[in-house]
Amino acid sequence: xxxxxxxxxxxxxxxxxxxxxxxxxxxxxxxxxxxxxxxxxxxxxxxxxxxxxxxxxxxxxxxxxxxxxxxxxxxxxxxxxxxxxxxxxxxxxxxxxxxxxxxxxxxxxxxxxxxxxxxxxxxxxxxxxxxxxxxxxxxxxxxxxxxxxxxxxxxxxxxxxxxxxxxxxxxxxxxxxxxxxxxxxxxxxxxxxxxxxxxxxxxxxxxxxxxxxxxxxxxxxxxxxxxxxxxxxxxxxxxxxxxxxxxxxxxxxxxxxxxxxxxxxxxxxxxxxxxxxxxxxxxxxxxxxxxxxxxxxxxxxxxxxxxxxxxxxx
Numbered sequence: 001x002x003x004x005x006x007x008x009x010x011x012x013x014x015x016x017x018x019x020x021x022x023x024x025x026x027x028x029x030x031x032x033x034x035x036x037x038x039x040x041x042x043x044x045x046x047x048x049x050x051x052x053x054x055x056x057x058x059x060x061x062x063x064x065x066x067x068x069x070x071x072x073x074x075x076x077x078x079x080x081x082x083x084x085x086x087x088x089x090x091x092x093x094x095x096x097x098x099x100x101x102x103x104x105x106x107x108x109x110x111x112x113x114x115x116x117x118x119x120x121x122x123x124x125x126x127x128x129x130x131x132x133x134x135x136x137x138x139x140x141x142x143x144x145x146x147x148x149x150x151x152x153x154x155x156x157x158x159x160x161x162x163x164x165x166x167x168x169x170x171x172x173x174x175x176x177x178x179x180x181x182x183x184x185x186x187x188x189x190x191x192x193x194x195x196x197x198x199x200x201x202x203x204x205x206x207x208x209x210x211x212x213x214x215x216x217x218x219x220x221x222x223x224x225x226x227x228x229x230x231x232x233x234x235x236x237x238x239x240x241x242x243x244x245x246x247x248x249x250x251x252x253x254x255x256x257x258x259x260x261x262x263x264x265x266x267x268x269x270x271x272x273x274x275x276x277x278x279x280x281x282x283x284x285x286x287x288x289x290x291x292x293x294x295x296x297x298x299x300x301x302x303x304x305x306x307x308x309x310x311x312x313x314x
Contacts, residue, residue, distance in 0.1 A: 001195060004188045011184025015218050018177030022048060023222045025170040026231055032164055038101040041223075041234025042241075043145050044168075048175035049215035049235060050242040054250065055179075061251030070126060070257050073247040074267035077240045078303060079213045081274040085236045086296030088220045089278070093288040094233050104144065105237050106279045110272065112137060112244050117268045120259050131252025138245040178215040185214065233288075240275065274299055 022045065030040040053076060057069045112134075119130055126134075216239055220232030251257055277295055282288050 001192075004191045004195075007184050008188040008192060011181045011188065014177045014181025015185060015214055018174040018181060018215075018218070021170055022174035022178070022219060023226055023231055025167040025174065027226075028167045029164060029171075030231075032167070038097065038230045038234035038237075039145070039148075041231040042101075042105055042238030043234075044171060045219060045231060045235045046238025046242055048171055049178065049219055050239045050247065051175055051179065053243065053247045057247045058250045058254075061254040064255065069251045070120075070248055070259055071263045071267055073243040074263060074271045076213060076247070077243050077271040078267065078274055078300070080216050080236050080239055080243075081271070081278055082296040082300035082303065084213060084217050084220050085233065085278050086293045086300060088224055088232050088293070089288045090290050090293030090297060092224050093290055093293065094230055094282070095287045097230065097233070097282055097286050097288075099283070099286065100148070101234070102237070102279070103283060104148070105241065106275075106283060108141065108144075109237065109241050109244070109275060109279075112241070113268070113272050113275070116244065116248075117264075117272070120264055120268065125259055126248060126252040126257040128253055128256055131249050131254070131256070134245045134249030135253055138242075138249060141241060141245060175215075178218065181214075237279075240271075270299075270303065 026040045026045045029044060033040075053073070057073070061069070116126070116130075116134075120126065123130070216235060219235050223230075223232035223235070248257065274296060277292060277299070278288070281292055
């Protein structure tokens with residue numbers, strides 16, 4: 001038991017350290033390239049924090065267990081948006097958000113999500129052609145990020161001493177620390193919970209569900225602490241887009257993904273709704289508000305309670 005607790009603590013230290021340096025490296029790159037915090041959050045940071053989910057979904061596809069990928073990906077979008085973005089926007093709402101930074105990414109997310117919803121209803125699955133279209137969508141998304149990465153006004157000046165290669169290396173190491181730390185935290189947290197007599201269903205909707213979103217959570221919190229809140233917002237938007245295009249797209253392209261009724265009836269519509277609650281007011285006012293954050297947290301609480309009731313825990 002002592003070993004389990006020590007590994008749990010090590011995992012916590014790793015994700016805190018990884019999230020701390022990842023934010024600093026991301027902001028350094030943004031300043032060096034003269035691009036906004038939102039852009040670097042939506043690209044480099046989101047790829048680093050979503051990498052564990054991409055690796056898990058790809059491994060599951062090759063192991064013949066891709067059926068849960070869609071539910072997990074849309075569940076992650078719901079958690080990222082309603083819990084993590086809800087928490088950060090309640091604590092410190094984002095301000096001075098550039099329309100050029102966020103506008104096309106928001107439109108792209110909704111276009112892809114709605115298209116996937118319609119496809120899912122019509123076909124009852126994300127088959128290989130759908131997966132290949134998602135991967136093509138990722139290639140387009142990457143190209144658009146490269147094309148639009150210049151000329152944004154939110155970023156402070158670089159001091160001229162930043163090494164891009166060094167910061168990219170730091171980002172890679174920090175992403176690895178987040179992945180290892182999250183695994184240690186979740187795996188040993190489950191063991192501790194079981195030892196304490198916590199029911200399996202409670203473990204499933206707490207440690208495991210939150211564990212997949214720990215990198216985004218830590219990065220967003222560290223962004224707030226360091227005064228780079230827009231990095232966290234960009235990370236959420238970018239991570240959600242990658243959840244659609246890669247976390248689902250790769251296993252769909254490999255084996256195809258059958259869709260459960262819960263995913264079509266609840267998870268996909270709710271993922272679109274919470275993103276609308278977060279992004280539509282920002283697109284209109286170029287800033288967010290605490291009301292949005294509180295509303296998102298309320299939605300997440302209702303979602304968790306409904307999930308508990310659905311499992312028959314209450």
